[in-house]
Amino acid sequence: xxxxxxxxxxxxxxxxxxxxxxxxxxxxxxxxxxxxxxxxxxxxxxxxxxxxxxxxxxxxxxxxxxxxxxxxxxxxxxxxxxxxxxxxxxxxxxxxxxxxxxxxxxxxxxxxxxxxxxxxxxxxxxxxxxxxxxxxxxxxxxxxxxxxxxxxxxxxxxxxxxxxxxxxxxxxxxxxxxxx
Numbered sequence: 001x002x003x004x005x006x007x008x009x010x011x012x013x014x015x016x017x018x019x020x021x022x023x024x025x026x027x028x029x030x031x032x033x034x035x036x037x038x039x040x041x042x043x044x045x046x047x048x049x050x051x052x053x054x055x056x057x058x059x060x061x062x063x064x065x066x067x068x069x070x071x072x073x074x075x076x077x078x079x080x081x082x083x084x085x086x087x088x089x090x091x092x093x094x095x096x097x098x099x100x101x102x103x104x105x106x107x108x109x110x111x112x113x114x115x116x117x118x119x120x121x122x123x124x125x126x127x128x129x130x131x132x133x134x135x136x137x138x139x140x141x142x143x144x145x146x147x148x149x150x151x152x153x154x155x156x157x158x159x160x161x162x163x164x165x166x167x168x169x170x171x172x173x174x175x176x177x178x179x180x
Contacts, residue, residue, distance in 0.1 A: 054096045062096055064119055065108075071126065072112060082111050 069079045080090035083104050092098035109116040118124040128134060140148060 058096065058099075060122060061100060061120070062094060064122060065100065066094055068108065068112065068114055068119070068126065083107055 069076070072079070076090050076094070077087040080087045083090065084107075085104075089098065093100050093104075105116070105119060108114055109119060113128045113130075115124050115126060115128050118126050130136075140151065143151065
């Protein structure tokens, strides 16, 4: 606009300054260039506004995501398949170009038995020891202390019974694999 305002009066008069090399053709080219530059600046501002801002929290969440996948020894394609997305979409998440949606965090924790608290904060163990552990602990905490003690006793008896039932099979399997 500054260029236009400086040279516009020249073209209101019939005599353009030929010695400076500025004529109507050059002036139009300058105007077109200025308009192109303004459009490019506007376009870049729009793109920049759409780019996600990556905080340190997001970076560490992505690092934990990669850690889960690598610990499970899965490539991006196989891991993405469990989430119901393409490898390309998953790669964009791992590279920070696409946010990790809440639903994917829930799916990852459910399917792979990942400790959600660890996934979000990095505190605790990566995996839950059992897919039933969370449900069991929620139920156990709601029981009275006397009922908790009874349940613990029953669990110990159940474990003892399981060991007795499996012991003969273990001995039989051991004899079959190591004949004397």
